[in-house]
Amino acid sequence: MADYALLVIDVQQAFSERDATGANRSCRDAEQNISRLLTTFRATGAPIIHVHHHSLEEGSAFRADRSGVAVQPFAAPQGDEVVIVKHVNSAFIGTDLEERLNALGRPQVVICGATANHCVETTTRMAGNLGFDAFYIGDAVWAYDHSSVTGALISAEQIHAVSMANLHGEFATVLTCDQVCARIADAGAV
Numbered sequence: 001m002a003d004y005a006l007l008v009i010d011v012q013q014a015f016s017e018r019d020a021t022g023a024n025r026s027c028r029d030a031e032q033n034i035s036r037l038l039t040t041f042r043a044t045g046a047p048i049i050h051v052h053h054h055s056l057e058e059g060s061a062f063r064a065d066r067s068g069v070a071v072q073p074f075a076a077p078q079g080d081e082v083v084i085v086k087h088v089n090s091a092f093i094g095t096d097l098e099e100r101l102n103a104l105g106r107p108q109v110v111i112c113g114a115t116a117n118h119c120v121e122t123t124t125r126m127a128g129n130l131g132f133d134a135f136y137i138g139d140a141v142w143a144y145d146h147s148s149v150t151g152a153l154i155s156a157e158q159i160h161a162v163s164m165a166n167l168h169g170e171f172a173t174v175l176t177c178d179q180v181c182a183r184i185a186d187a188g189a190v
Contacts, residue, residue: 001105003187005047006037009091009113009120011075012052014061014068015142024145026116026160033140033177034112035074040181047104048081051091053119089122098130108133110180111172112140117163128171135180136172138164 011034019025041048053062054069061068077083084095091097101109109132111124120141127134143159168174175183 002047002107004041004184005049005101005104005107005109006041007049007051007091007097007109007111007113007123008034008038008075009051009111009123010053010062010115011050011072011113012062012068013070013072014066015114016072017061017068018144024156025142026144026156027139027142030112030114030140030142031072031074033137036177036181037110037112037137037140038075040184041110042078044184046184047107048077049097049100050075050077050081050083051095051097051113051119051123052083052085054085054087056087086119089119090126091119091123092126092130101132106132108135110135110137112137114142116141116143116160117146121163121167124167125171128167134172136164136167136174137177137180138174139176 038048052071054064055062063069082100084091084097086095088094101107109127111120111134113120124134124136143156143163145156146154146159148154164174
């Protein structure tokens with residue numbers, strides 16, 4: 001039984017392609033921190049579950065027939081790491097993620113990836129609602145600028161901060177990459 005499991009959500013080329021357009025985003029160190037989490041989990045043998053989004057929407061950059069669906073190379077699954085394909089925001093809907101986590105003994109779930117306020121936040125909320133002890137790694141996620149319903153610009157940094165505020169103490173504990181890596185090292189991870 002595992003003490004911790006890492007969920008790496010939607011670290012796919014569609015976001016690299018969006019970044020290449022000059023889109024403003026938060027947390028430029030997110031990929032580096034996700035890489036550190038992967039290295040830490042791999043070193044301890046703790047389970048890693050990769051979640052990839054394959055949109056069913058016609059115009060989506062995440063459709064299976066588009067370049068955006070490919071995984072960013074630094075986050076590519078290795079060995080027997082599990083890959084779950086989802087078609088909606090939550091990694092729990094229409095997948096066997098909950099069953100896999102239950103089979104691992106309901107470990108504490110460390111969640112990172114893209115984007116802070118969409119699939120990562122949705123999956124984190126659901127993990128908390130399902131009774132998992134969830135950790136949202138605030139410096140291993142990112143958000144993009146977005147327009148409010150009135151058309152006002154909301155900065156990526158504001159969205160990121162609100163996402164963390166929405167989750168912390170309610171659905172999850174927000175930690176930094178350093179904090180969770182220290183916890184895993186202290187626990188021996190498995």
